[in-house]
Amino acid sequence: MERSEKLYLLETARTAIESQIYGKEINPTLPDSHILREERGVFVTLKKNEDLRGCIGYIEGVEPLYRAVSTMAVKAGFHDPRFPPLSKEELNAVNIEISVMTPLRKIQNVSEVSVGEHGIYIKRAFDSGLLLPRVAVHRGYDRNKFLSSTCMKAGMGPDCYNDPETEIYIFSAEIFSEEEMYSD
Secondary structure, three states: OOOOHHHHHHHHHHHHHHHOOOOOOOOOOOOOOHHHOOOOOOOEEEEEEEEEEEEEEEOOOOOHHHHHHHHHHHHHHHHHOOOOOOOOHHHHEEEEEEEHHHHOEEEEHHHOOOOEEEEEEEEOEEEEEEEEHHHHHOOOOOOHHHHHHHHHHHHOOOOOHHOOOEEEEOOOOEEHHHHHOOOO
């Protein structure tokens, strides 16, 4: 993805959050880029002082990327059940990070998981959980700890990835943040 496309997404996310706070209509403009019009999985993560402040996303593409970023930015800021809604006072302290995902790929063997390169999505019956690629890196996980943590996020036992009924998917993500993009 080009720098201009990344900046467009970051600005779209920021505008959506500001519009929500100030009660304005959220209507992202149609971009010229065909990449930004593709339906892709995407997560928007909000951090305040390096601490998680909200993170919500689409696992798979359900709407054009530019619209998905707008939608997920609002959900991360105001509808992540782990946090209270974002306040006006927090707005300038929040750093936005966007993770644009590749399509999910089902794997047959956990040896296919490459820590630092892949994120993991695990599901069995009605339970599912996902961890983005950066989670393993930031927490110093090896492959087994990454798999176990994804199982636990899904509400299953830490060794659920050994159960033949459990489906394991991997994906990569292009991750960029306001902090990185605007510090250049």
